[in-house]
Amino acid sequence: MIYGDKNTGVIVQGATGRQGAFHIDLMNRYSESVGGKGVVAGVTPGKGGQEIHGVPVYNSVREALLEHDASVSVLFVPGFAAGDSIMEAAYNGLELVVAITEHIPVHDTMRAISYAGLEGCSVIGPNCPGTMSPGELKLGIMPAQLAMRGNVGVISRSGTLTYEVVNELSRAEIGQSTIVGIGGDPVIGETFVNVLERFEKDPETKAVVLIGEVGGNLEEEGASFSNLPLVTYIAGVSAPPEKRMGHAGAIVAGGEGDAGSKIRRLESIGITVAEKPSDIPVLVREIL
Amino acid sequence: MKLLEYEAKDIFKKYGIPVAEGLVVKKTDDPGINVCNLGDEVVIKAQVDVGGRGKAGGVVICSAGEAQDRIREMFVRDIKGIPVETILVEEKLPITDEYYVSITLDRSKKAPVILFSAEGGVDIEETAKKNPDALRRVRVSPMLDDIPDFMMREMLRDSPKELSAVVKSLYRVFCKSDATLAEINPLVTTEKGVYAADAKIIVDDNALNRQGISVNRDLTERERLAEELGFSYVELEGSIGVIGNGAGLTMSTLDMIEYYGGKAANFLDVGGGADRARVCSAVKLVAGMEGVEVIVVNLLGGITRCDEVAAGIVEAGVPQKVVVRLAGTNEAEGKRILSEKGYQMLDSMEEVVKFAVGEVA
Known part of the structure; x- marks a missing residue:
């Protein structure tokens, strides 16, 4: 539990859209199943007064917080307005924004994250599946049925690949403490470094699986900081240069960030790199 | 999206960054263009998006008198395989x-x-x-x-x-x-x-x-079509078509293909919550690429429902063999739909990939 537990109150910004409404329902079904507090309010400017799956909707974060106790926002606001919404959450004193939204202009992301930092608010994402601590808290869109409570932390830049790895771990009876999808955009709030720092302080987490991909050097930066035992996997060994592989961040440009050199740098600092996702459970057992 | 030099310079001018006096010439323009007001010597620059443009002959310095001939020559050649549609003629800066x-x-x-x-x-x-x-x-x-x-x-x-x-x-x-x-x-x-x-x-x-940019020029026509359909799509050069959901999982599927000695024809991420119609158009899009012999579908249902995926694959009904890995939401129903129609299904990403590589070997 590095971002909250059963008692964490959650609001959803962008509550009345298709995705927002759908995931309020799923998040609250999960919180009911574990006896948690879940999503207490939704926010969509101009749509206040409605109810989404029994959750009241307000026009602003400020109005929602007058009536409800919450410390986290999960954000489904469309890309063009998402930067503004992140800042609204931070301004109103929320501790964490989980930005699920895809296609936020990167200049908006940079400014919003920088502003949130001034207000002491952390941002997961954007363009991420969110985070969950099995048995406690689900923030975002991860399919909860694949996860199982345990001692391995999972950090990933990807959505479905995380589910693939979590699925492999659970099938091998290796449970997870917290799973964090940090997002596939070039600029993101919580990086591998930040999440690893949180895992180091978390008594539940004994080892970490770090799932990276081509582009940038955030994986190496993170791995070199960690004192916890790590297994990594890097997707995109076959990615051609200069082509964007789905994620805006997954681009091999100017020879930096290609999977091959990333893997060599990780191995040179003594980190185990799995060749295939299916090798991960075996390698985790070896370091646990 | 990359802007061409003359487009970028138009923006520079608006922000007060000095650029050389210049003229933009399109292939379709009257070739009898007058460049005399640019001085005795001019620089003719092909507006193509390639690195090393100068070395490839895309930049020519000549006298104003020769300019028309040089411009005509540049329009009929290509720079590293890219035809020249637009030329920027500029004064030569000292x-x-x-x-x-x-x-x-x-x-x-x-x-x-x-x-x-x-x-x-x-x-x-x-x-x-x-x-x-x-x-x-x-x-x-x-x-x-x-x-x-x-x-x-x-x-x-x-x-x-x-x-x-x-x-x-x-x-x-x-x-x-x-x-x-x-x-x-x-x-x-x-x-x-x-x-x-x-x-x-x-x-x-x-x-x-x-x-205010409505069309992303960096994409091929097929890539643009894919974008309109809501897919992330990249064309590659192999013979194994790939459809996955989520960028990371799809990328990892491509890596597995390489690991087992195959070559992927493309990267196609259908995105979250793809329904029957989207899956159908994805399968058709990939099947329509030249040289695709077999198609791997690797979908992990969360928001995406396996029965919708299965129905989409069946509806597409493409001539190539389609190998499918489905897991997650409504998995049983999805598998039933596919097995009734005789589709090859396997339980893990690794197995489908190995099978597909075997098919083209």
Whole structure:
């Protein structure tokens, strides 16, 4: 539990859209199943007064917080307005924004994250599946049925690949403490470094699986900081240069960030790199 | 999306960055263009998006009298395989010195970073390798809308102070144009003042709309069609078509294909929550590519429902063999639909990939 537990109150910004409404329902079904507090309010400017799956909707974060106790926002606001919404959450004193939204202009992301930092608010994402601590808290869109409570932390830049790895771990009876999808955009709030720092302080987490991909050097930066035992996997060994592989961040440009050199740098600092996702459970057992 | 030099220079002009006097000539224009007002000597530059344009013959210096012939010649050839549709003809600047400046994203610091070098006009990556000290870097807080003066002094040091105004304007271009890269190489000094002799801007694909750009030119026609359908799609050169959900899982599927000795024809991420119609068009799109012999579908249902996926695959009914891995929401129903129609299904990403590689071997 590095971002909250059963008692964490959650609001959803962008509550009345298709995705927002759908995931309020799923998040609250999960919180009911574990006896948690879940999503207490939704926010969509101009749509206040409605109810989404029994959750009241307000026009602003400020109005929602007058009536409800919450410390986290999960954000489904469309890309063009998402930067503004992140800042609204931070301004109103929320501790964490989980930005699920895809296609936020990167200049908006940079400014919003920088502003949130001034207000002491952390941002997961954007363009991420969110985070969950099995048995406690689900923030975002991860399919909860694949996860199982345990001692391995999972950090990933990807959505479905995380589910693939979590699925492999659970099938091998290796449970997870917290799973964090940090997002596939070039600029993101919580990086591998930040999440690893949180895992180091978390008594539940004994080892970490770090799932990276081509582009940038955030994986190496993170791995070199960690004192916890790590297994990594890097997707995109076959990615051609200069082509964007789905994620805006997954681009091999100017020879930096290609999977091959990333893997060599990780191995040179003594980190185990799995060749295939299916090798991960075996390698985790070896370091646990 | 990458802007061409003349488009980037149009933006520069709006922000007060001096550029050489020039004329834009399209292939469809009257070839009898008059370039006399650009001076005795002119530079003819092909507007194509390729690195090493000059070495490939895309930049020609000639007298104003020869210009028409040179322009005609350039329109009938191509530069590294790319046909020339537009040419920029410019006055030849009497260059004294050449500098390099660019602004891009520092992903790990989540902020713009400015790179400056007093050794411009050359391959900057070479400079960075050979003489790292020649390349100065300063980071700017994304909350600032101007570069502080002290930073300019730190960066320029002994270089002419006149460069400062251009660098500051370039920072405004970077912010206001939603750029992920704004570069001037070379930035030149002349007796008449400072000029951006070349210009490069890459606009954030997520901001094309608000920048008034309706079509992303960097995509092939098929890639554009895929984007309209809501897919992420990249064309490659192999014979195994790939459809997955989620960028990471799809990328990993491609890696598995390479690991087992195959070659992927494409990358196609159908995105979250794909329904029957989207899956159907994805399968048809990939099947329509030349040289695709077998198609791997690797879907992990969360929001995506396996029964919808299965129905979409059946509806597409493409001639190539389709091998499927389905797991997650409504998995049983999805598998029933596919097995009734005799589709090959396997339980893991690894198995489908091995099977597909075997098919084309």
